[in-house]
Amino acid sequence: MENTRGTSLFENGLIWFGAGLSIAEILTGTAFAPLGFGKGILAVIIGHIIGCLMLFCAGVIGGKERKSAMDTVTMSFGTDGSKFFAFLNVLQLVGWTSIMIYDGALAANGIFNTGNWVWCLVIGALIILWIVIGITNLGKINTVAMAALFILTIIMCKVIFFSDASGAKVSGDSMSFGAAVELAVAMPLSWLPLISDYTKEAKEPIKATFVSTIVYGIVSCWMYIIGMGAAIFTGESDVAQIMVKAGLGIVGLLIVVFSTVTTTFLDAYSAGISSETIFSKSAGKNVDITGEVKNTAVFFTAKKSSVISIIVTVIGTVAAILFPMDDITDFMYLIGSVFAPMIAIQIADYFILKSDKSSKKADITNAVIWVIGFILYRYLMTVDIPVGNTLPDMAVTIVIAVVAGKIINGGHTAK
Template sequence: MEKMEVKLGSLSFFTLWFGAAISIAEIFSGGLIAPLGFKKGVLAILIGHFLGTFIFVLGGIIGSKEKVSAINSTEKSFGIYGKKLFGILNVLQLVGWTAVMIKSASSSLNAISVELWQFNNNIIWSAFIGVLVILWIWHGNKGIKYVNGVAVTLLLGLMLFVAYFIFKNPAELNKTVEGAMSFGAAIEISAVMPLSWLPLAADYTRQGTSVKKDAIGSFLGYFLGSSFMYIIGLGAAIVIGNSDIGTILLGVNLGVIALGVVVLSTVTTTFLDAYSAGVSFLSITNKFKEKSVAISMTIIGFGLALFFPIETYESFLYAIGSVFAPLFSIVLTDYFILKRKLEKSIKVDPVALLNWIVGVGCYYGFVKLDFVLGATVPVMIIVSTLYIVCRKIFNSRKFIIEDSNRIA
């Protein structure tokens, strides 16, 4: 995939991230919070999204200022090998998201087609979504600025209609939903969704025209869009007992229009996953073209979607948080607080790498602890503090491995 030829302004970033947020994944995630109740659930959604989106935007600012992709921004903190490691992890995350999106979309489309035409074939619907994503990738990035704006407008109108259907009887929101969900876990499930876009944010903001305006557009677009989708999923799980978008759309008698909603919302989001998989792959090796890699990742995602167990979705979200929360805590600390500037590339930085490993362990510790503010924020604060202390204690220039035979 060629580099974007069209510069993106603040409105483009708003529609880009608002469109990314209007997806099945957000609605399904909001449904997971239903056992907490509607009022507490909405509060947790807003808190989690504010914290997660703020962190996500900070990563985007680095791309705006330095004109580098998200994964390439990790090289100054972790070195060349560290960047390659996180490039691999990010590609795996993005392939996972591609599989999740195709799997959930095919399930919803299949439910709709069974109801309308008695057509039942998940594999066909999965392939249909995969082909559309590939066609979007092949067309190129101009779709981000033009087609995505139209898609977001249509989807927003339809989602407002769905929201009216779900919330027209407020008394029904007082229903009790079986299951266990703490306030801290709800915040974490909300925060980890924008966090999952953090390794992608700079891939797009590097094409921006104004650091401040692009950051504001990105924040408002994702915060408003994703919070709205989560709340729809939360309300649907409470009112109708199901957060599957296909079931919801059939419930409001949208018929064939329901198919279009699912297809548009899936393709606009999955395109971003596949595109950034191509960008991240180039941080590992530059022997392939971004477009070819993105198409290949879509095909792999399609294959995985046929076998992906959707019941492991919550664990998938936690896995993303455990890797990228401590990772970007170090990157953001280096850039905004320590302002470290290395004169030449290094192979690997053990201080940063060890702090990241500690952060991964801390993340799962906080998940088990069920902390009231979730795991992402406290772990990022702990890792950042620990990293600053380590940098003060050790002269980083003495603990950087510059090649395989000596230590600088």
């Protein structure tokens, strides 16, 4: 199914290029340094393959059904069930908005020391500007910004990997290979409740999802490796200090600020879309990524969504000023424990059982299975598994969901 008025493959790829180009991903990558370059890269790649496969499945469901990410949850958990996950998604997006602004401000302040709070306000204001301007002209803005960021990031790679640094001893706590894989899975997994907000309006939803996933996966791996390489080859885990020592100055500042804006914009935008799932039956179905309103009757729904996105940005900015957010590992694992079993159940329902619970207020069976998957994920965090704990958790959850579905439907599938 195609949408001739929708976003192109290039536009979708550009959106997810911006999502992957993130200071948070570079900082997360520094944690892989104790594994060494070879094992670290392997962990990054394996983790991203697992996470991006889930991302692809989520994007396909939303793209084929022309539904926002949280609207697709209705098909497995019912209308009230989708509101529960939409609420959790809004919370995690507020959290990500805060973390991204905090990290961006910290790095920017390391280059030009004017105070973290000043940079929080600058970045927050730019995100709001991005939301307002992006409503009518996102594609053109993204094209210019992404081209500039691509060039700037190439410069940063040259500084890190071709500097005269002697490969200083890596400090910091070591982690197991399985824990590293899980940390790599966690980042694409955090985007899972967002991707359909963009693929649902693509001209070619399946191809757009594939392009989005591949572009994001490659760029995200690149960011992780930059962070890991910085820690291994320069002995620095502070991105700002690497840029300062290399004399990048204003170039480094531009990388920090605009990569933060282009990534955090997606969090804030999708928070607005997800909030509509909580308050409205027609959540996010009538506004595309360019902000085009398909029906004048839903103009105020579009406006409300953008206003909520701005409110989320303001909250995130204030939180970034007031609270320290240096260690986000537990936050990322919490996201995994919530959304990994959720998408596992959606995969089982949509691709295997061909069932749709949208007409229900809540599906108790799937709710119980999700709780089991959540508890299992938290337990598996205590076990060192080479492929991380997301993959086995999802495999078990899918099996339980399929068996339960077959039993309830008497061995038949229906949609």
